[in-house]
Amino acid sequence: MLxxxxxxxxxxxxxxxxxxxFSLFSVLLLMALGxxxxxxxMGVINMAxxxxxxAGAYTTYLISxxxxxxxxxxxxxxxxxxxxIAFFVAGALGYLAEYALIRHLYKRPLDTLLATWGLxxxxxxxxxxxxxxxxxxxxxxxxxMGSYQPTESIHIPINGMFVLAxxxxxxxxxxxxxxxxxxxxxxxxxxxNRIMSGAVGINTKKVDRYxxxxxCGIAGIAGAAFTTIASTGPTTGTLYIVDTFMVxxxxxxxxxxxxxxxxxxxxxxxxxxxxxxxxxxxxxxxLFALVLILMFKPEGLFASKVRR
Amino acid sequence: xxxxxNKLMGxxxxxxxxxxxxLLVLVIFPLCLDLFRLNLxxxxxxxxxxxxxxxxxxxxxxxxxxxxxxxxxxxxxGMAMFLKLEASSAANTAIQSTPGIPxxxxxxxxxxxxxxxxxxxxxxxxxxxxxxxxAAFAYVIGAAMFKRRVGGVYFAIITQVIAVIxxxxxxxxQGFTGGINGITDLRTxxxxxxxxxxxxxxxxxxxxxxxxxVIVISRFILTxxxxxxxxxxxxxxxxxxFSGYDVSNFKIFIFCxxxxxxxxxxxxxxxxxxxxxxxxxxxxxxxxxxxxAAVGGRMSLIGAVxxxxxxxxxxxxxxxxxxxxxxxxxxxLFISVVMFFPNGLAGLWxxxxxxxxxxxxxxxxxxxxxxxxPLDDSTKSETAS
Numbered sequence: 001m002l003x004x005x006x007x008x009x010x011x012x013x014x015x016x017x018x019x020x021x022f023s024l025f026s027v028l029l030l031m032a033l034g035x036x037x038x039x040x041x042m043g044v045i046n047m048a049x050x051x052x053x054x055a056g057a058y059t060t061y062l063i064s065x066x067x068x069x070x071x072x073x074x075x076x077x078x079x080x081x082x083x084x085i086a087f088f089v090a091g092a093l094g095y096l097a098e099y100a101l102i103r104h105l106y107k108r109p110l111d112t113l114l115a116t117w118g119l120x121x122x123x124x125x126x127x128x129x130x131x132x133x134x135x136x137x138x139x140x141x142x143x144x145m146g147s148y149q150p151t152e153s154i155h156i157p158i159n160g161m162f163v164l165a166x167x168x169x170x171x172x173x174x175x176x177x178x179x180x181x182x183x184x185x186x187x188x189x190x191x192x193n194r195i196m197s198g199a200v201g202i203n204t205k206k207v208d209r210y211x212x213x214x215x216c217g218i219a220g221i222a223g224a225a226f227t228t229i230a231s232t233g234p235t236t237g238t239l240y241i242v243d244t245f246m247v248x249x250x251x252x253x254x255x256x257x258x259x260x261x262x263x264x265x266x267x268x269x270x271x272x273x274x275x276x277x278x279x280x281x282x283x284x285x286x287l288f289a290l291v292l293i294l295m296f297k298p299e300g301l302f303a304s305k306v307r308r
Numbered sequence: 309x310x311x312x313x314n315k316l317m318g319x320x321x322x323x324x325x326x327x328x329x330x331l332l333v334l335v336i337f338p339l340c341l342d343l344f345r346l347n348l349x350x351x352x353x354x355x356x357x358x359x360x361x362x363x364x365x366x367x368x369x370x371x372x373x374x375x376x377x378x379x380x381x382x383x384x385x386g387m388a389m390f391l392k393l394e395a396s397s398a399a400n401t402a403i404q405s406t407p408g409i410p411x412x413x414x415x416x417x418x419x420x421x422x423x424x425x426x427x428x429x430x431x432x433x434x435x436x437x438x439x440x441x442x443a444a445f446a447y448v449i450g451a452a453m454f455k456r457r458v459g460g461v462y463f464a465i466i467t468q469v470i471a472v473i474x475x476x477x478x479x480x481x482q483g484f485t486g487g488i489n490g491i492t493d494l495r496t497x498x499x500x501x502x503x504x505x506x507x508x509x510x511x512x513x514x515x516x517x518x519x520x521x522v523i524v525i526s527r528f529i530l531t532x533x534x535x536x537x538x539x540x541x542x543x544x545x546x547x548x549x550f551s552g553y554d555v556s557n558f559k560i561f562i563f564c565x566x567x568x569x570x571x572x573x574x575x576x577x578x579x580x581x582x583x584x585x586x587x588x589x590x591x592x593x594x595x596x597x598x599x600x601a602a603v604g605g606r607m608s609l610i611g612a613v614x615x616x617x618x619x620x621x622x623x624x625x626x627x628x629x630x631x632x633x634x635x636x637x638x639x640x641l642f643i644s645v646v647m648f649f650p651n652g653l654a655g656l657w658x659x660x661x662x663x664x665x666x667x668x669x670x671x672x673x674x675x676x677x678x679x680x681x682p683l684d685d686s687t688k689s690e691t692a693s
Contacts, residue, residue, distance in 0.1 A: 045461050104647060109461055110372045111646045114602065117595055118642025125635035242472050242591070245465045280480030287473045291466060295452035298462070 012154045013275060021271035023160045023229050026167040029263040030222030031240060032247035033174055034215035036259045039248055041191050041211045044102060044112045048120035049244065050237025052216040055093055055123070056086035056223025057232040058131060064138030076141045083166070083224045090220025095213040102212060103205070120237065127234040137231035144228060159228040166225055170218060175256065177214075187211055246290050252300030262301055266290065318527045325610045326523065333516045343505055350512040350580045352620040353519055357573025359600035359612040360519075361566035364526055366598065367606035368535065369562050370542030371459065375467030376570045376597045378474055379442040381589030383571030385478075385485075386441065388584035389425060390434035391494035391502075392486075411493070416483030425484075431498060438575045439568060446567035447560060454556035454563075459545075468591055475590035490585025494578065502582060515576045522569050523609050529565070530609075538562060570597075599638075602645045605654025614653055 035049050046052075060082040067078040097119060105112045144162055147155040178184040189197040190204045198204050226232065247266055251258035266286060273282035294300070317323040337349050358376040366372050398408040406419045413421075427433045449470065453463055478485045486492070495502055502511075529535055540548045541555055549555045578584045587593065596619075604615020619641075626634040649655060 043461070045465065101643065101647070108646075108650075110366075110370075110464065111650070113372065113374075113461065113464060114595075114598060115643050115646040118639040118646070121635050121639035121642065125632060125639070128635075129632060238591075242469055246469060249462060249465055278480060280476050284473055284477050284480065287469055287476075291469055291473070294458075294466060295456075298453070298456045298458045 012151070014272070015154050016156070017272050017275045018268065019156050019160055021268040022164050023157075024271050025264050025267035026160075026163045027222055027226050027229070027240065028243060028247050028267050029167055029260060030170060030225060031219055031244040032251070032259050032263050033171065033256070034218035034222070035244055036248045036251065036256065037174070037178075037218070038212055038215035040255075041187060042102075042106060042208055043109050044106070044212075045109070045116070045245070046102075046212075046215070047113055047116040047241065048097070048123060048237075049116075049216070049219055050239070050241035051120045051123035051127075052090045052094060052219040052237075053223040053226065053240065054127060054232060054234070054237040055090045056220030057227050057236065058127060058136075058223070059086040059089045059220065060224045060227045061131075061136050061138045061232060064140075068139055075139075076143060079141055079144065079224075082138075083221055086220040086224040087217040088220075090223065091213045091217030094216025094219075095209060097216070098209050098212040103208065106208075124234050124237070131234070133234060135231040135233040135236075138227050140228060163225045163228055166221070170221055171256075171260065174218070178256065183210075242287075246287065250290055250294065250300050255301075258301045315531050316524050316528050318531055322527060322610075326520070326527075329523075329610050329613060330516075330520055333519070334513070338509070338512070343508055346512055347508050347580060348624070349617070350508075350515050351577065352617055353515055353613070354573045354577040354580065355597065355600060355620065356519055356613040356616040357522060357576070358566075358570040358597040359604065359616045360522060360526060360609055361569040362598055362601040363604075363606060363609050363612045364529065364538075364562055364569075365566040366601065367608075368530060368538045368542065369559065371559060371563065372461075372464045372598070373467045373563070373566065374464045374591070374594050374598065375471040376566070377589045377591075377594035378467070378471050379446065379567040379570035380574040380577070380593070380597070381474065381478075381584070381586070382442040382445065383438045383574030384578045384584040384588060385491065385574075386428070386434055386438040386571070387575040387578040388491040388494060389428040390431060391497060391578065392491050393421075393425065393429050394498070395493055395495055410486070410491070412486045412489075412491075413483055418483045422484055438571055442567045442571035443564045446564045450560040450563040451556075454559040457556070459559075468594070471590055471594050475586045478586040478589065486585075488586060490583055490587075492583040492585075494582050497579070502579065508580070511576070511580050515580065518572060518576065519613070522572070523613075526569075526609050529562075534558065534561075599642055599645070601652075603641065603652050605652030605657075607651060608654030611652055611654030611657075618653070 031049065031053055034052075035046060038044055038046055038049075060079075063078055063082040063085060067074050071078075097116075101115055101119065102112060105115055140159065144159045147157045148161070149155055176184075178187065186197070186202045186207050189200075189202060190207045194204055197207075223232070226236070230236075243266065247259060247263045250266065251260070251262035269289070270282050270286045273285060277285075313319070313323060317326055333349075333353065338346060341349065358380050361379075362373070362376060392410045396408065396410045401407045401409070401411065401414070404411065404414040406414055409418065409421050410425075428437070449467070453459070453466065458466070478490075479488045481487075497507075501507060530538070537548065537553065537558055541558060545555055574584075574588070577588070600616040600619055601612045602615070603619055604613065605611030622637070623634060626637060645652060651658070
């Protein structure tokens, strides 16, 4: 029956794989939120986004190592601070990148693709030179270890739940920032009509720069979250970047709701399929299905504009 | 004659550039380099095919495809499948548990040749497949995208995702494709030893001839009315559409043609290098092809060839001695080309090249003087001074 599984077992598998999907969903969503904000605002596709995530992950690793070495008593709490610092480090790097590179290329969106790819190569090689080619992972505080067992056959890891909660928090924060705050109003105004916003006194260049920094900062949080579920290497960012692009494209640009929905469906499809067929084929089927859907519905899940 | 001069060569500048390139690859390289190096240059020149295709597609059409590796790979794998089947004759593979199928299939417990390998027993079919399959695949992608007016960044991302899908598929389906190692141990072509010196020379010259032909055909496309339309679509797509042209069909055509060119490059790659692997299909090689075109000059067919050669020479030289430095250099190159030299080497030549050519003016002056002899004295004294 059903490949040798009973219904009870199948239910547990579904629950656990579903939860594994939530972890992937969290990382994808955090990455995609940043990318979607930047893309929705400036039409820039940031190929180095994965490397900003890696910046967050490496920051977490660094802080963990320093804490372990010098302030062992602080170990249980460092992770919270690491997340915040990861946000600011990645955000500052993003601010720099925007200032030095991206702002010169707003009129040539295809060229930003290439320039940010170059940036990602440089960042990757810097990680390799500084941290070595081997994958590293921070020592996690004890309260993140272990798992929660609602029934005998279901194990739900605590770090996964933590990451999910973190994602929910960041998502709400972004929603609040974009739709309730004064700053979000300026961002949305600039997105809708750049020239008019400039005319009413919004400093659109400043808005651009901070939006870019915010997007990269969120990628930094994604990196901090990522360290709890996998180890970080110099090429970690590139592994996720294509999936993240797909999340943004599939969700529909400039639609945060669409981004959430598409991150959820992509992550769940991939991780549930992964249990039944090999991981690589799960990825092939998921991406192939996405490309097919996008061929028939190019505007993505939640968007009404024609793509260009 | 003027048709050949103007349409196929692109006027004086294009003609001189073309002749110089032909001299370089057909005469200077074979005379100056030993066979090993020449084979290496031949490999680089196969990358020039997708680079030239990107000049058409991206420089003139404004369509950035981050998936030219797909078509390069399809062409390469098509050729590799034929060669592998020839290498895996029942006599050669007698030690396998199932003789007559490629070795990697045997390792993966596959006992029968898969159906899609079957037709690659025929050389004629293989050649047709290399020319038709990638173009047909490009047609499907292009029709689906361009008919729905998907373009720009979205097109770039979707082609990139398709490249990822293909790579993951090739790596994952080891039994059918040879997996991450690719298809290796290719030795003979129709019973003729591919690794012999004469074969290497022959492949090199065939490769150069094909590349030069591709450049001439591309030039013809660009100097025709189609070329002007392509530029118009790049700069003001809506206006072309409102003038009554079906924009998507033009885009589909150029995308298919670019795929065809890249596939030829892939097939020549397999013939010269002797294997094909997924590392020439995915994101990284595809983007590298774009940078070849960008460094050479996205608006210059001939520049793309020089860009390809230059970067690959640099890569070989640097990655042997300073592998770390190379990635920094490559990243810096991406950024600086995009930011400071959007027209690449060809643009630099156009801006500053006359400083160099001025020094060699005396050569052209010699010819000009003879021509201007029958003219009146004033011009004569001018050229003499």
